[in-house]
Structures are given as structure tokens and as C-alpha cells.
Amino acid sequence: MSAKYAAIRTMFELIWLARLPGLVRLLSRSRGVIFTLHRVLPDTPADFSPNAILQVEPSFLEYVIERVRDLGIDIVSLDEALVRLAAPPKPRPFVVLTFDDAYKDNLKYALPILQRQEAPFTLYVPTALVDGVGELWWQAIEDIITRQEAIALTSGEETDYVDTRTTRQKQSAFDALYWQMRQMPEDQRIVLLRKFAADYGYDLDQQCRDLIMDWPELRHFAGEPLCTIGAHTVHHYELAKLPLDQARNEMAKSADIIQSQFGQRPAHISYPLGGPLSAGQREFALAREIGFASGVTTRPGGLYEHHAESPHALPRISLNGYFQSRRYVDVFATGAIFSLLGKLTG
Template sequence: MSLKYAAIRTAFELLWLTRAPALFNLLSQARGVIFTMHRVLPDQPAPFSPNAILQVQPDFLDYVIERVRDIGIDIVTLDEALERLAAPKRGRPFVVLTFDDAYRDNLQYALPMLQRHEAPFTLYVPTSFIDGVGQLWWQAIEDIIGRRDAVAFTEEGEIEYVDTRTNAQKSEAFNRLYWRLRKLPEPQRLKLLAEFTGNYGYDLTKQCQDLIMDWQELRLLAGDPLCTIGAHSVNHYELAKLPVDQAREEMARSVDVIEAQFGIRPTHFSYPLGGPLSCGPREFALAKELGFRTAVTTRPGGLYPHHLDRLTALPRVSLNGYFQQRRYVDVFASGGLFTQLGKLTG
């Protein structure tokens, strides 16, 4: 675990010990929280697994659902969340459950639990992933680095061999390549990714088909009355890096594809990656222009009535795989607390 996450865990422990979440909930005017999740898997992550932050275990999710209800928090749909934000008086606090990317494990492990608890949820779908041609590049570079004692990086025509024998070396190599890819324009990122995965015979298409639901499987999930299907672009590109017309097309075409498949037109959107590098005022305006009722980021924070004026830039709180301690759930459910953390982190 990085120093950053170790510091966050220490802060969580202090907050729990001092009952700060209860105090923030008492003093805050936050009315609810949107939880972000990606993968739901029973297995413990491997010692080197930087993407474990995207993974929670079924028993932890089960406890989250039970705990929030036990402390008087309702689990509601996005549409009901908006109604509660618009109410003149603050009612019972609420949580919205959301899942990004349509991993197959959502169908296998999350859906039965959500059904048993009768807990509504939203699933944001990147349509090229369901077509089986998406690129889950963050997992690909983890897989390649995790299996090798050295990897070759090419930069400005120069080849550098990087030791990856220890987990610390693997983590350093992953972070270096991850942030290089994140900071490149999308065409250059795609080129570098193709070069790196090609050098090691890594099949991105097979990886996508192994990890992500196909349309038939998604239909099983989408047909459940607890499920709201949202759009998540076509190719999961960072929209802020694209020309405006391409960004608009990524958003609009994903809606058209989902409507063609299911006969329903999504009114909710999730920005891929969702942080400041990935979306901003231009993308928020595009979502409004395209008629989305809501669009969610990954910026932390609770929901307040003022978010009715910025429904295409909603914050979420990540159920982070590094923090699967039952005593932290009250911290996660504290909208006011995460709003303060969001201010501190920009």
C-alpha cells in the first residue's frame, strides 16, 4: 500500500475512534452519498495488485448494505435521490449504490446479494466493453508487470529495462507507466498501450471478454427491476482529452447503443475515471446539452440541495478496496466528512 493510502487509513482509524462521522452527520446539511464500486470478488487480492482499490469482497458489500440501513440510512435510486434533494426539508439520509464498467463479477456476486436485500443500484455501461472490444488498460499493465521480473519501457525512442522482481519494484514500475499513460493525449496513449501489450503478447480483446459481461449477460442484469442502466461512454476514454466533437460522440453514441439493445434511453451518465484530468466544466456542459438527468464524477463528497444546480457534476464516495474494515463503513456513509476531504484534495 502506498504512503498516501496508509495515511488515509490512519485518518479513518482516528475518525472512527473519535466518532467524527457521527459528528459530521449531525452538523452537516448533506442529505446523502453516492457510493462508487467496480468489482465484487471473493478472493483476496495478490500481494502486487494496484487495482485492488477497485475491488470489494461480497461479505463487505453485504455488511455495508446492512449497516447503513441499521443506522437509519435508506438505499435509494438516483431518481429518488433527486427528489429527496429537492424536498424543502431534510428527511432521512440516503445512499445510492453505483457500479462502473459492467464487470462480469457484478452479475455473479453482487446481483444475488442486491436482490436478497432488495437494494436498488445503477450500473454504468461502456458499450465497447460489452461488445468485447474494450481496453481495460489499467488491468493489462498490472497483469504484465505482475508476471515478469523485468519489463521494457520505450520513451523517445530509447528502450529502458526496468527490474520488477520485488513487489516494491513492480509497484514503482506500475505507477510510472500508469501515470505516463494517464497524462498522454488519447491517440498517443493508445499507441503506447498497443506497443507495450504487443511486446508481451497480451491480448486486450480476450481480457475484455474474460472480465466484462456480454450483451446477453447484461440483459439478465438490466432486466432486474432493482437495476438502473446508465451510460459510461463508448470506449472509456478520458473525455477531457478529446476534441469536443469526439467527446460528445462518445457520450451520445453510448446512449444510442444501449437504447438499441434494451429499448430504454439512459438518463444517467458516469464520466470515465471521473477525476479532474478526465472531466471538467466542458464535459459537464456536454452532459447537460445531451439531456442527461445526472452525471457523476469520482470527486469525493456528499449530496446537498445545491447539487440540484449542478446535476452533471455530482460527487461520489468510493468504496475503496484498501479500506474494507467494517468500522470504516460509518466513515464512508458520512457525506459531510467526504465533502471536507474533497475540499482538501481539490
């Protein structure tokens, strides 16, 4: 675990030991929180698993649902959350469960829990990935580095060969390649990714088909009345890195495709990656212009009454796979703590 996550764990421990979450929830004006989830898997991640932050165990998901209800917090749909944000006086606190990317494991492991617990949830769908032609590039570079003892890292016309035998070396190589791709324009990132995958015999399309629900699976998933389907663009590109017209098309076309598949236009959108580098005021304005009722980011924080006036820039709290300790759920459910953290780190 990195020094950053070790520091966060220490902070969570101190907050929990001081019994602060209950007091903060009592005194703060936060009305609720939106949780971000991605993968739900029973498997214990390997020593080198940089994307383990996106993965929680089924038993942890079920405990989260049970614990927040024990705390007197309702689990509600996004539509109900928007109503509660605008409703005076302060209503009962709430949690919204959201899942990004439409992983197959959501169907196998998460859906039975959500049904058993009668917990409403939203699934944000990147349509090209469901078509089986997108790139889960963050997972692809992990998979390639996992099985290699050395890789070539190319920047411009220079190529460096780095050892990836040990876990530390693999993590270092992953970090370098990940942030190189994050800083590139999306068209250049795709070229680099496809060359990297081809060099090491990695089938990106097969990876997509293996990990993401296809349309029949998604229709089965969406047939659950507890489910709200939201948009997550077409190709899962970082919208802030795209020209305006392309960003608008990514958002609007994804809604068009979902409407054609399900007969109902999605009212909500999640901005891919969702941090300040990936979505900002331009994207929030586009979501409003296109007609979405809400847009969610990955900027940490609770939901307050003022968010009723800016529903296209809603914060979320990640149920991070590195912090699957039951005592931390009280911290996760306390929006004001994450609003403060967002101000300190933003």
C-alpha cells in the same frame, strides 16, 4: 500500501475512534452520498495488486448495505436521490449504490446480494467493452507486469529496461507506466498500450471478453427491476483529453447504443475515471446538452441541496478495496467528511 493510503487509514481510525461520523451526520446539511464500486470478488488480492482499490469482497458489500440501513439511511435509486435533493425540508438521508464498467463479477457476486437485500443500484456501461473490443488498460498493465521479471518502458525514442522481480519493483514500474499513460492523449495511449501488450503476448480483446459482461449477460443483469442502466461512454476514454466533438460523440453514442439494446435511453452518465483531469465543466455541460438527467464524477463528497442545481457534476465516495474494515463504513456514509477532504486535497 502507499504512504498516501496509510495516512488515509490513520485518519479513518481517528475519525472512528472519536465517534465523529454520527455527530457530523446529525449536524451537517449533507443529504446523502453516492458510493462508487467496480469489482466484487471473494478472492484475496495478491501482494502486487495495484488495482485492488477497485475490488471489494461480497461480504463487505453486504455489510455496507446492512450497516447504512442500521444507521437510518435509505438506499435509493439515482432518480429518487435527485428528487430528495430538490425536496424541502431535509428528507431522510440516503445512499446510492453505483457500479462502473459492467464487470462479470458484478453478475456473479454482487447481483445476488443486491437482490437478497432489495437494494436498488445503477450500473454504468461502457459499450465498446461490452462489445468485447475495448481496453481495460489499467488491468492489462498490471497483468503484464505481474508475470514479467523485467519490462521495457518507452518514452519518446528512449527505452529503459527495468527489473520487476520484486513487489516493490513491480509497483514502481506500474506507477511509472500508469501515469505515463494518464498524461498522454488517448490516441497515443492506445498505440503505446497495444505495442506494450503485443511485446509481451497479451491479448487485450480476450481480456475484455473475460472480464466484462457481454450483451446477453448484461440484458439478464438489467432485467432485475432494482437495476438502473447508465451510460459510461463508448470506449471509456478520459473525456477531457478528447476534442469537443469526439467527447460529445462518446457520450451521445453510448446512450444511443444502450437505447437500441434495451429500448430505453439511459438518463444518467458516469464520466470515465471521473476526477478533475478526466472531466470538468465542458463535460458537465455536454451531459446536460445531450439530455442526461445526472452525471457522476469520482470527486469525493456528500450530496447537498445545491447539487439539485448541478446534477451533472455529482460527487461520489469510493468504497475503496484498501479500506474494507467494517468500522470504516460509518465514515464512508458521512458525506460531509468527504466534502471537507475534497476541499483540502482539491
